[in-house]
Amino acid sequence: xxxxxxxxxxxxxKEGDVIEVKEGFARNFLLPQGSAIKATKNSFKEIEELKKxxxxxxxxxxxxxxxxxxxxxxxxxxxxxxAKDTEELYGSVTEQQILKALKEEGxxxxxxxxxxxxxxxxxxxxxxxxNLHPAVxxxxxxxxxxx
Numbered sequence: 001x002x003x004x005x006x007x008x009x010x011x012x013x014k015e016g017d018v019i020e021v022k023e024g025f026a027r028n029f030l031l032p033q034g035s036a037i038k039a040t041k042n043s044f045k046e047i048e049e050l051k052k053x054x055x056x057x058x059x060x061x062x063x064x065x066x067x068x069x070x071x072x073x074x075x076x077x078x079x080x081x082x083a084k085d086t087e088e089l090y091g092s093v094t095e096q097q098i099l100k101a102l103k104e105e106g107x108x109x110x111x112x113x114x115x116x117x118x119x120x121x122x123x124x125x126x127x128x129x130x131n132l133h134p135a136v137x138x139x140x141x142x143x144x145x146x147x
Contacts, residue, residue: 001026002039004047009035015054016047065133068107072130077101078143083123093120093144098128102140120144 001023008014009030012021018039021030030036037043079101082090095114102109115129123144130138 003030003036004039004043005030005036006047006050007035016051062133062135065136068132069130069136069138072107072132072138072140075105075107076141076143077105078145080145080147081123083146087123087146089121089123089144091121093142098140098142114140 002018002020003026005013005015005017005019013019026036026038031038037046077098079093079097081093084090095111095116098114099109099111109130113131115131120126120142123146126142126144128140128142130140132138
């Protein structure tokens with residue numbers, strides 16, 4: 001049976017793919033879950049409209065991420081921590097602390113967006129990557145200062 005996937009299905013295909021599956025699998029699993037529709041002339045038109053709407057929505061999200069990138073790259077975030085005389089921290093600066101500092105500046109980001117290549121265990125200035133969208137990556141300047 002030929003079907004068109006309406007969602008990404010692991011080990012089967014991505015949204016909009018036209019694939020051939022066994023009739024029982026389509027009828028008992030994919031169709032009731034809303035993961036696929038039967039491949040007909042009308043369904044191809046529906047999928048094209050769905051793709052256009054999704055592309056517009058993705059473009060809107062990408063543009064918002066680009067605007068956020070411009071704002072983040074002009075920002076310097078400062079975190080004050082307890083440190084030894086040798087400029088080593090008693091702990092390390094975590095992503096949660098950075099997110100909290102960004103929230104105080106008016107930026108609400110989700111956990112996992114900030115890429116920490118290694119634990120921040122010394123005072124100084126760090127340039128961090130912030131993944132805002134698969135196609136948009138911002139640079140964030142982080143200052144770690146002693147209390």
